[in-house]
Amino acid sequence: MRITLIHNPKSGRGKWTARELERLLRDAKHKVRHHSVKERGWKDGLLEPTDLVVVAGGDGTVGKVARRLAGRSVPMAVLPSGTANNIARTLGQIEHPFKRLIRGWQSSRLVKVDVGVAQGPWGERYFVEGVGLGVFADLLSKPASPGIKKKKNPVERGLTRLQEIARRAQPVEVSAMLDGRDISGEYLMLEAVSLPYVGPNLHLAPDMKVGDGHFSVIAVTKAERARLVEYLENWKEDREDVGFLPSLRGRRLQLDWSGFPLHIDDKLMPKHDAKAKEMAGPVEVRIGCCSVEFLIPGDPKAKRAPRA
Numbered sequence: 123m124r125i126t127l128i129h130n131p132k133s134g135r136g137k138w139t140a141r142e143l144e145r146l147l148r149d150a151k152h153k154v155r156h157h158s159v160k161e162r163g164w165k166d167g168l169l170e171p172t173d174l175v176v177v178a179g180g181d182g183t184v185g186k187v188a189r190r191l192a193g194r195s196v197p198m199a200v201l202p203s204g205t206a207n208n209i210a211r212t213l214g215q216i217e218h219p220f221k222r223l224i225r226g227w228q229s230s231r232l233v234k235v236d237v238g239v240a241q242g243p244w245g246e247r248y249f250v251e252g253v254g255l256g257v258f259a260d261l262l263s264k265p266a267s268p269g270i271k272k273k274k275n276p277v278e279r280g281l282t283r284l285q286e287i288a289r290r291a292q293p294v295e296v297s298a299m300l301d302g303r304d305i306s307g308e309y310l311m312l313e314a315v316s317l318p319y320v321g322p323n324l325h326l327a328p329d330m331k332v333g334d335g336h337f338s339v340i341a342v343t344k345a346e347r348a349r350l351v352e353y354l355e356n357w358k359e360d361r362e363d364v365g366f367l368p369s370l371r372g373r374r375l376q377l378d379w380s381g382f383p384l385h386i387d388d389k390l391m392p393k394h395d396a397k398a399k400e401m402a403g404p405v406e407v408r409i410g411c412c413s414v415e416f417l418i419p420g421d422p423k424a425k426r427a428p429r430a
Contacts, residue, residue: 123173123227127156128164128187130179134203138220143178143201150224159183165190172196174227174417180204181251185387189248192237193412199227200416205276208251208319209235212332213416226419233416234333236316238409240386242379243400249387251320253375253407254313255294256342257350258321259383260287262390280322281358288351293344297378300339300370310350311342311367314375314407324357327369335410339370375407 125147129140140156147154157167159179168175168190175191177184178201188209191198201220202210210216213233215223239246240253252258261284293308313320314337318327327338342350346368356364377384381402384391392401 123152124171125152125154126167126170126172126175127154128159128167128175128177128179128183129156130159130183130203132160133179133183138178138201138203143220146220146224147176150227152224159186168196174199176201178203181206181208182388184209185250188235188237188250188414191414192248194414197232197415197417199223199419206280206319206321206323208317208321208323211319211323212317213418215419218419223419226421227417229420230417231420233418234413235416236333236335236337236409236413238314238316238337238407239411240405240407242391242405243403244391244393244396247386247389248412249316251317251387252313252315252337253384253386254311254315254340255296255377255382255384256309256311256313257284257287257291258311258313259385259390260291261321262385262388263383277322278358281324281354284322285351285354285358288347288354294382296380296382299376300372301374305339305341305370307341308344309342310344310347311340313340314338314372314409315340316409324354325364326367328366330371333413336371336373337375337407337409339372339375341368341370343368373408373410377405377407379403379405 144154144156157164174197176199177187181204184200200210200215202215207216238249240249291310293310295308297306315327316337318325318330320326326340330338353365353367379402
């Protein structure tokens with residue numbers, strides 16, 4: 123196959139070099155064009171004729187590529203080397219070495235993943251993981267304390283910070299509509315997620331079906347603070363009975379945004395250099411309008427599997 127390799131050399135603390143990745147792909151008889159996301163021109167690389175776009179990186183890099191391939195007929199594959207790897211985890215591609223993943227492309231299937239759109243004063247922005255307000259947005263907006271920074275495991279560090287924020291966060295009062303239903307309230311967390319796993323590997327939406335044109339809206343009010351804190355504690359301690367957070371299902375979420383921290387995937391709104399007119403206004407979050415296809419490796423010894 124003709125492969126366009128998009129690589130984040132900083133992902134996974136630089137564990138995989140471009141040369142090593144190219145060698146793995148060429149050993150599997152693929153033709154490779156490499157682009158680093160740390161260099162200019164990588165976006166132009168996505169316009170080159172290719173059979174498959176392979177992303178070696180974490181959720182941030184995979185999301186950047188997926189947003190640009192949304193609605194196109196070019197499939198993606200992931201070689202996960204990030205911190206949380208929520209996208210790869212959702213697709214069941216975490217526990218396998220790269221060599222096996224690459225060999226498995228010969229017996230692969232395609233899985234559709236929805237790419238949503240968040241429209242607001244900033245214009246339109248695609249998202250792959252989710253959009254929300256409350257504790258996740260606060261996590262992006264507030265620096266970690268010195269004690270937490272000393273923890274080596276970044277996922278554990280993120281969970282610890284999220285617990286701290288959940289205990290003390292002020293609820294956000296917001297006017298909101300989900301598919302025409304009024305869900306206004308004071309929320310510690312209001313998250314429209316398009317993947318089961320988000321943030322520091324939290325399994326927030328275990329029952330959602332990826333690619334069905336709907337997102338799950340995790341809705342935790344100020345009255346449910348103890349439930350949220352307990353959930354985070356159970357998840358961090360890897361307890362068997364983690365429990366569930368309140369959730370809804372929908373396709374269109376409308377918010378009256380007054381300028382409170384709002385995240386779109388890993389980007390925080392309002393931007394630090396935002397103009398006054400970009401600081402507040404109506405926000406609409408939609409899903410089901412476009413998608414991207416991911417190549418899911420099969421058994422390297424099996425014949426090519428049918429399309430899902």
